[in-house]
Amino acid sequence: MERGFGVRLRYVNNPPRLAAACEAxxxxxxxxxxxxxxxxxxxxxxSAALLAYASDMCALDPVLKPHGLWWGDGSATGxxxxxxxxxHAPSRVDEWILVDQLSPALRDSRGLAIAxxxxxxxxxxxxxxxxxxxRVTR
Known part of the structure; x- marks a missing residue:
C-alpha cells in the first residue's frame, strides 16, 4: 500500500485501515x-527534511493500533x-528505508511513539x- 505526497509508504503488515478493523x-x-x-x-x-516529513506521516499509527482505531475512518482524531x-548517519531517500515504530504509552488522550x-x-x-x-470519536 502506498500513500502520501512526495513519499511512498509500504506497510510491512496490514495498513492501519485494515488493522483497525481486525487487529484490536x-x-x-x-x-x-x-x-x-x-x-x-x-x-x-x-534529504534529512524529507525523512522528517515521511516520519510525521505515520508516526502515531502504532499508538492507535491496540485500540482498533484509525485516523482515516473517523474513529479517532488528533x-x-x-x-x-x-x-545518526546520512541517508539516501531514493532507496527504501525501514521505519520500525512502537508506542510505549497512551494515557489521558496523549500518546507517545518511538521509531x-x-x-x-x-x-x-x-x-x-x-x-x-x-480523541476517540465513535
Missing part, C-alpha cells in the same frame, strides 16, 4: 518501508504535539520520538 488488542508496533517518490535530493539537509529526531529508521542493510539512520493528542 494487538501490539502497539508498526513497520513501514518509505522512500522518495521521485528523484532524490543530493543535499544532505534536504494532532502532533511534539516531534523530535536524532540523526528507528534503517537502511536496507540495517544501518541506523535516525531515531524519532513523537507525542500526540488523540
Amino acid at each position: 488488542g494487538q501490539q502497539p508496533r508498526s513497520s513501514i518501508w518509505v522512500r522518495a517518490a521521485g528523484e532524490a535530493p543530493t543535499d544532505r539537509a534536504l 494532532f502532533s504535539m511534539d516531534h523530535s529526531m536524532w540523526f 528507528d529508521m534503517f537502511t536496507r542493510g540495517g544501518e541506523l539512520l535516525c531515531t524519532i520520538a513523537q507525542q500526540g493528542s488523540m
Whole structure:
C-alpha cells in the first residue's frame, strides 16, 4: 500500500485501515518501508527534511493500533504535539528505508511513539520520538 505526497509508504503488515478493523488488542508496533517518490535530493539537509516529513506521516499509527482505531475512518482524531529526531548517519531517500515504530504509552488522550529508521542493510539512520493528542470519536 502506498500513500502520501512526495513519499511512498509500504506497510510491512496490514495498513492501519485494515488493522483497525481486525487487529484490536494487538501490539502497539508498526513497520513501514518509505522512500522518495521521485528523484532524490543530493543535499544532505534536504534529504534529512524529507525523512522528517515521511516520519510525521505515520508516526502515531502504532499508538492507535491496540485500540482498533484509525485516523482515516473517523474513529479517532488528533494532532502532533511534539516531534523530535536524532540523526545518526546520512541517508539516501531514493532507496527504501525501514521505519520500525512502537508506542510505549497512551494515557489521558496523549500518546507517545518511538521509531528507528534503517537502511536496507540495517544501518541506523535516525531515531524519532513523537507525542500526540488523540480523541476517540465513535
